Every structure is written in structure tokens, then in C-alpha cells.
Amino acid sequence: MLLPPIHINLVILVIIVLEIAIFVNQLLFYMARPYEKNRLYHVILTGLLIVYNMCENLLIMPDPRIPLPIMAQNIISDSAGYFLTMYVPFYCYKTLGLEKLRWHGKYGYLFLLVPTIFMYFIHYPIYNDFEFTAKYSYYAPAMYAIVALTATFRAIRAKYREDHNKAGYRERLWIFVAVVIWCISPAIDELWSTQKWIISAIFNNVNFLLMSGFFMRQTIKRFLVEYDLLQRSNTTLSEKVKERTIQLERSNEQRTNTLVNLVHETKTPLTLINNYLEEYINKHGYEKELAIVKNNIDKLNKDISNLFDLERYNKGFVIYNHGQVANFSRILTDNLVLFKVYCQKKQITLRENIGGDVLIKADPGAINGIVNNLVENAIKYTDEGGEISILLQTGAEEIIFSVKDNGIGVSKDLHDKIFEPYYQINSEKGGFQGMGLGLPIVKKTVADLGGSISIESNPEVRPGTRIAIVLQKYVPGEGKPVISDYSVSRYSGLELGRFSISDSLYDEKKQTILLVEDNSAMLSYLFKKLMKKYNVTVAVNGSEALVKLRHYPATPDLIISDVMMDKVDGFKLAKILSEDPDLKHIPIIFLTAKQTPADKSYGLRLGALDYIQKPFNTEDLLLKVASMLENAVQQRRMMLDSALKALKSAGNLEFRQKEPAPEALSKFEQNCRAYQLTAREKDISRLIGQGYSYKEIGETLFIAERTVKKHVQNIFEKISATNKIQLINKLEA
Structure with missing residues (x-):
């Protein structure tokens, strides 16, 4: 049944529509999985088959209504199948995985291309004999088909003997049979007397659809295998992640325990060193070098204690005994005695407003740590001539302790960061160095006491920082002991401060x-x-x-x-x-x-x-x-000697290699001696006399231009000259 007004069979039209759907589907799959090259080869085959069906079936009977010459319609209709067949050797080579078909896959198309071009594009336009062209154009491709199919079957058998893969063998045979049917379709045409082209077209397309169905079936099977593999991989991966997490937790626990033990063991030798050093200082006096040693031991001891406390906090251990009652006012006042000394050295004004007998239910060591860290940071980051205000007051049920300074401040984006372990503000430290553990410990201690800590600072608006801590006030009952004689630390982390170190006096004879x-x-x-x-x-x-x-x-x-x-x-x-x-x-x-x-x-x-x-x-x-x-001096000497030899041989400069007798000295040499110029100053003076610029002198003598200027300044002072002309006149007169 043909569809008017075009010459196309309804069955063929349905097949073409179905093939277009297959083409779009496979193309989308390939775009999603571009690494599946076999799918790409199948997409190309499907596209060529669609073109073949449309060309052969639409133009099987030349139609004068189509704006193409009859000869062109015949050529397109009859040669389309050959161009499709040219792709088949390459398709088989790639999809069947047969290395022995490499030659056919690369060059087999020539056995179809050459006869097709000759018969349809040369012979037919010249002689205009379509029946002869259509009849004899089969022979060369048919002979090649026999050779290619035989080679393909042998390659399939050899591949099976090599890998013994029955499933793969069946797949290759299925595709091979489809290709064989495609190749013998011209012979099938001759068995039918009427509408042979329709039978052949239906036969070939149904065969292709079956092959596509097989290909899709293999794709679905592969998807199912991949899905199953992915599910198992997810399960395995989850198990491995859990296992690895447990291993990392154990490893971290081990490392933490090792660190805590190491820190704990370090405290004993540090205590012994510190005690023996104090005894030595008490017996023999306090010297500056011993003060430096003592300060660094105290600093090391403090850093180790902070590290130890932080790790114990992280592990959930109890560090302080907050069942005690401490006098906050007394602890703060005692600490400020030491801090005032450092403020005086740095010319910082320390203002205090401390309420009397402020009591808190807390370990006095914890309160001492809070005071030390906040006041120490304020002094560190406040410039000379700055001001620090310390406030301790009580409300109805709370204690407010704040430290305010007008130092460098803390930008808003760092307000939370400064309470993280090991974080340090990148600023001029002035010799004060730490581990960034003070404020994190303060925050944890305040949290243990049920209090809160806040920071107010915005350097973009005004300098300075205010850190405020709010704690619960304690009102003692009768007979409750209060710890008021807690001994504060003699080390605050500010012992060293900034040393005043000036450059040594310059001596040109020294490096x-x-x-x-x-x-x-x-x-x-x-x-x-x-x-x-x-x-x-x-x-x-x-x-x-x-x-x-x-x-x-x-x-x-x-x-x-x-x-x-x-x-x-x-x-x-x-x-x-x-x-x-x-x-x-x-x-x-x-x-x-x-x-x-x-x-x-x-x-x-x-x-x-x-x-x-x-x-x-x-x-x-x-x-x-x-x-x-010493190596640098030797290298410069060798370079200078080489340069001098080169300059001398070129006649540019005549530097003396040996010290001549006094009577043989030139006026220039005698004057240089009289003015006590060094060898370097003499060389520079000679080059000035020859008109060299400071830059050229530096390049010639391998020294920096500013060094040349410094030497020239010294030469002018020795000779009492104010310009180059006076210099030359005095040295050469």
C-alpha cells in the first residue's frame, strides 16, 4: 500500500519512524555515556539506515514532481544502499572486537566506494543506461562481500577458541548473520517477480530492528549488572568508611593520649630545671642572661600546661575543682601588681575599677587563668602610650569582669576565630609568641562556670577591644571558707617585651x-x-x-x-x-x-x-x-680578577698587578696614598676620572650602585671635595 501523493509504503514508513525513535534514544544514551563507543557506532549505523530507507523508498520510482533530474533520482535511490554497506566492515571490526578484521575495517569500504563511483557517477551519466548500471554494479561488491564475510567468520571462530566465551560468541554470530542477510538482500530481490524492493526493504529493516533489539537487550543487561555493582559498591564503601572512621578515631585517640602523656612527662624535668635555676639565682645573683633563661622556661611551662589543659578539656576530664569559693577581687588585685610593672615599661596607662570582696564559686586557678590571659593579651596588642581599663563589678546575681584596650582591635570576621585552638591574630607581635591556646581555654572555663563571654571590637570604626565575661555571683553562708590567699604566678608571658637592639657600628673592614x-x-x-x-x-x-x-x-x-x-x-x-x-x-x-x-x-x-x-x-x-x-669572598675575588684581566687585555683599564716602588708611582697613586684612600676607593676614583657613571662603576666592580655612592661620599670627605671636578683635580694634580 502506497501513501499518496508520495511513493512510500506504509510499512516502510512505520519502520522509518521506529528507526528515528531508536536513533534519538541511542544518541541521548551516548551523550550521557560518551565512553560507550559501541553505542556511537550503532547510532551511526542507524542514521545511515534511515537515510538509505528514505532515499531508496522515496525515489524507487522517479517522480517528475521532485525538483531533481531523473538521473539524479536514480543515482541517489540505487547508490544509497552501497554507501550504507561501506560502513558495515568498519562496524563489524569495532563492535565485534575482532583484531583480525583490522584491514577490512580500515580499507574494506574502498571495494564498494570505487565501483559505486565508477558505475553511478561516471558510467551512468555518460551512457545513460540505468539498467546496465544497476545490474553490473553488484559484481565487485558481491565478490568482496564473499571475501569479507569469510574472513569475519574465521575471525569469530578464532576469537572463540582464544577466550572460550560462549555468550560473546553468540553475540558475534548474531551480528554476523544480520550482516550476511544484508549482503544477500540483492539476491533475495531477484526471487520476487513483483514489488521485490518492498520485500527486500522490509526484510532488511526487520533484520536490523531485531539486531537493535538485541543491542538494547545487551544494554539493559549491562545496566542491571552496573546497578547491582553500584549497590554492592555503595554497601562496601559505607562499610569501608565506617571501618576507616573507627581506625581514624582510634589513631586520633592514640595520638591524643601520647601527646597528653608526653606533656605530662615534660612537666617533671621542667619543674626540676626551674627549681634548680631559682636556687642558683638566689645564691649567685640575678643576671640578664639567667633572666632570659628563666623567662623562657616559664613560658615553656605555661605553654605545656595550656596544651595539657586543652587536651584534657577535649577528652571531657575535670581540670578544676569548682566546689571552692574564691575571692575574685583579691586574685585580680594580686595579678595587677605584676602587670602594672609591664605597663610602665611599655608606657601604657592601666586604669582599674575593682569592686571589693567579689566572691565566686570556682577554682581560684581557673579565675587566675582568666585574668592572666585577658590582661596579657590587652598589653600585648596595645601600642606604647595606650590605655587599658579593667572592670570588676557585681549586679544582683552576676559578676561582670571586662578588659578594654585601645590597641589594634579584632575585625568582626575574627570574633569567633580567636576562640579556636591554635589560632593567632596576624599582627606585630613584638616578640610575644604563643600557641593560641589562652582564649580557647578561657572560653571553656567560662562555659564550665555557666557564664558567658563576649567581644566588642571593630577596627574600621575605632581602635581597641573589649572582652567581657559574665559569671554567677556567690553569696556565702555562714561557716563557708573563702580562698583568698591564692598565690598568683610570677610569670605572665610578658617578661621579655621588646628588646631595644640597634645595628652595630659599621666597619668597612668587616662583612x-x-x-x-x-x-x-x-x-x-x-x-x-x-x-x-x-x-x-x-x-x-x-x-x-x-x-x-x-x-x-x-x-x-x-x-x-x-x-x-x-x-x-x-x-x-x-x-x-x-x-x-x-x-x-x-x-x-x-x-x-x-x-x-x-x-x-x-x-x-x-x-x-x-x-x-x-x-x-x-x-x-x-x-x-x-x-x-668566605666562599662568597673567594667567588667575588675570582670574578673581579677575571674581569680585570679581560679589561686589561682590552686596554680599557690599566690596574696595577704589583705594588710599584714609591718613585715609580704616578701622581694619582701618590695622591691616593696621601689621602689614605682604600683600594676600593682608589679604583672608584680612577673610574670617576675616566668619566664613568655610578651605575657603570658598580657594574665594572660588581658592587651595588648605592654602595658606590657611599664610597664616593667617603672619598669626598677624605679629600674635602664637593664635586667630581675638584676630586679629579686634587688626585691628578
Whole structure:
């Protein structure tokens, strides 16, 4: 049955619609799973089959109403099947997984393409004999089909003998049979006397639909297998996650216990060291060096105690006995005696408003810790000349304790962060260093006492910070003891403060070292060790170091720098220097507590000559410094000698290699001696006389331009000259 006004069979139309649906479905699946290449090959085959059906069935009978010449309609109708068949060898090679069909998959299409082009696009347009073209165009493809099908069957059998996969063997045979039927369809056409093209088309398309159904069936089976595998994987993954979580919890528990035990064991030797040191100080007197040792032992003891307390808090242990009654006013007043001394040293005004006999039901050690941490932080982060206000007052049922300063302040986004363990505000610490455990412990202690803690600070509006703590007031009954003689700690964490360290006096005969360290005690210690032999200029961070590099009389021969510093850290300092052509030659030694292999590798990649971890041996450090500086001197001497030899051979400069006799000295040499110019000053003076600029002199003598300017300033002072002309006249007269 044909559908007017077009020549197409209703059955073929239904098949085409069905194939279009299959094509769209498979294309969408492929777009969702682009790694399934077999599906792509099937999509292409489906698309070619749709084109074949439309071309052959619409144009099987030339229609003058179609705006194409009859010859063109015949060519499109009859050759469409050949172009579809050209794809079949490649399709079989890819989908059947037969490596032995590689040659047919790559080149088999030529046996169809060449005859088709010759018969339909050359012979037919020339002779206009369609019946002859249609009849004899079958022969070459038919012969190749026999060869290709035979090779395919052999390859399928060989593959089965190789892997013995019966399911795969059946799949390949099914596709092979479909291809065989497709190839013999021209012979089937000849068995029917009428409407043979309809029978052949239906036969081929039904065969293809069955093959597509088989392909979809395999896809569904694969989806089911993947779904089952995914379900099992999810179950297995959940079990593994639970198992791994338990392992991590156990590992973390082990590490925590080890840390707590280590901290606990460290307290005993620290106590012994501290006690013996106090006895020694009492017998032999209090010296500055011993004060530094004592302060650092106290600091270490405090940090370890904080770490121990925090871990015990996290594990749910009871740290304080809050069944006691403490005199808050007395504890605060006793602590302020020590803090006032530090405020005076830093020229900070300390104002206090302390109510009398404020009692609280709490461990006095906990109250002492709260007071120490809040007041200590206020002093740390308040500049000289600042002001701190401390308030302790009571209400009807509550106690309000607040500490207010006009220091650097805390930005709003950090109000919660500062109560997290190990977090420190990135600011100028001034030598005060800690672990970031004070405020977290304060918050936990306040929570244990049923109180609250709040912070008021916004540096964008006004400087300063106010931290307020609200606790429950205690009204004692008769006969209840009050602990009022609690001994406060003699260490507040502010013992050292900022040392006043000035650069050593510059001596041009000594090499120069730039020392960058934010810990005042460490900076003072290294300064004393190095200043005996070298010029030492100091900086507390990378930003200050960059300023020193610009203003110190000479470019440092070596930089010794910490890594973790405020403003500009050691790594950033090294990177800035590496990008400066006048400073990138300066060698760097990193002296730091950062000990991970990644940190060390990064520091060395930045160009550091050494990465020394704290604690370190001072003697080893001094030996390394001496060795590096000596090597630098030798390298500069070799470079200068090479440059001088090259310049002499070129006739640019005539530097003397040997000291001539006094009578042989030139006027210039005699005047240089008379004015007591050094060898470097003499070389610079000679180059000035030859018209060299300061920059050219620096490049010639391998020194920085600002070093040249410093030497020129010294030369002018020695000779009492005010300009270059006077200088030249006095030296050459």
C-alpha cells in the first residue's frame, strides 16, 4: 500500500519512524555515556539506515514532481544502499572486537566506494543506461562481500577458541548473520517477480530492528549488572568508611593520649630545671642572661600546661575543682601588681575599677587563668602610650569582669576565630609568641562556670577591644571558707617585651649580616654572637628588613632570616629579593621552627643556601656563616680578577698587578696614598676620572650602585671635595 501523493509504503514508513525513535534514544544514551563507543557506532549505523530507507523508498520510482533530474533520482535511490554497506566492515571490526578484521575495517569500504563511483557517477551519466548500471554494479561488491564475510567468520571462530566465551560468541554470530542477510538482500530481490524492493526493504529493516533489539537487550543487561555493582559498591564503601572512621578515631585517640602523656612527662624535668635555676639565682645573683633563661622556661611551662589543659578539656576530664569559693577581687588585685610593672615599661596607662570582696564559686586557678590571659593579651596588642581599663563589678546575681584596650582591635570576621585552638591574630607581635591556646581555654572555663563571654571590637570604626565575661555571683553562708590567699604566678608571658637592639657600628673592614627575627630574645642572642666578627643590622620582620637593605651603609653579604613573621614573612622576603636585580645575589639562611619537608623544599627552591631548623647548635651556625661568607669572598675575588684581566687585555683599564716602588708611582697613586684612600676607593676614583657613571662603576666592580655612592661620599670627605671636578683635580694634580 502506497501513501499518496508520495511513493512510500506504509510499512516502510512505520519502520522509518521506529528507526528515528531508536536513533534519538541511542544518541541521548551516548551523550550521557560518551565512553560507550559501541553505542556511537550503532547510532551511526542507524542514521545511515534511515537515510538509505528514505532515499531508496522515496525515489524507487522517479517522480517528475521532485525538483531533481531523473538521473539524479536514480543515482541517489540505487547508490544509497552501497554507501550504507561501506560502513558495515568498519562496524563489524569495532563492535565485534575482532583484531583480525583490522584491514577490512580500515580499507574494506574502498571495494564498494570505487565501483559505486565508477558505475553511478561516471558510467551512468555518460551512457545513460540505468539498467546496465544497476545490474553490473553488484559484481565487485558481491565478490568482496564473499571475501569479507569469510574472513569475519574465521575471525569469530578464532576469537572463540582464544577466550572460550560462549555468550560473546553468540553475540558475534548474531551480528554476523544480520550482516550476511544484508549482503544477500540483492539476491533475495531477484526471487520476487513483483514489488521485490518492498520485500527486500522490509526484510532488511526487520533484520536490523531485531539486531537493535538485541543491542538494547545487551544494554539493559549491562545496566542491571552496573546497578547491582553500584549497590554492592555503595554497601562496601559505607562499610569501608565506617571501618576507616573507627581506625581514624582510634589513631586520633592514640595520638591524643601520647601527646597528653608526653606533656605530662615534660612537666617533671621542667619543674626540676626551674627549681634548680631559682636556687642558683638566689645564691649567685640575678643576671640578664639567667633572666632570659628563666623567662623562657616559664613560658615553656605555661605553654605545656595550656596544651595539657586543652587536651584534657577535649577528652571531657575535670581540670578544676569548682566546689571552692574564691575571692575574685583579691586574685585580680594580686595579678595587677605584676602587670602594672609591664605597663610602665611599655608606657601604657592601666586604669582599674575593682569592686571589693567579689566572691565566686570556682577554682581560684581557673579565675587566675582568666585574668592572666585577658590582661596579657590587652598589653600585648596595645601600642606604647595606650590605655587599658579593667572592670570588676557585681549586679544582683552576676559578676561582670571586662578588659578594654585601645590597641589594634579584632575585625568582626575574627570574633569567633580567636576562640579556636591554635589560632593567632596576624599582627606585630613584638616578640610575644604563643600557641593560641589562652582564649580557647578561657572560653571553656567560662562555659564550665555557666557564664558567658563576649567581644566588642571593630577596627574600621575605632581602635581597641573589649572582652567581657559574665559569671554567677556567690553569696556565702555562714561557716563557708573563702580562698583568698591564692598565690598568683610570677610569670605572665610578658617578661621579655621588646628588646631595644640597634645595628652595630659599621666597619668597612668587616662583612655585613642582616639578621631578621621577630623573637626579641633570639634576636638579641644571635646579635651578640655575630657582632664580634661582623657588621650586624637587625629587623623584626621582612618589611623592616627591606627598609634596612635600602638604608644601611653597605649591602649585606648574608641574610639570616626566620620564616614565620608578621607583615612580610621569610619566604616572601626571599621571593622579593629574588626579583630585585640589585639584591638577588645576597645569600640567605633560613633559621626556623617550620620543620616539614615541604617547607624545607620550598625554602631551598626560593634560593636559600641552607634551611636550619630550631633548636640549633650555635657553634654549627657560626661555622656555616663563616664558611658561606668566605666562599662568597673567594667567588667575588675570582670574578673581579677575571674581569680585570679581560679589561686589561682590552686596554680599557690599566690596574696595577704589583705594588710599584714609591718613585715609580704616578701622581694619582701618590695622591691616593696621601689621602689614605682604600683600594676600593682608589679604583672608584680612577673610574670617576675616566668619566664613568655610578651605575657603570658598580657594574665594572660588581658592587651595588648605592654602595658606590657611599664610597664616593667617603672619598669626598677624605679629600674635602664637593664635586667630581675638584676630586679629579686634587688626585691628578
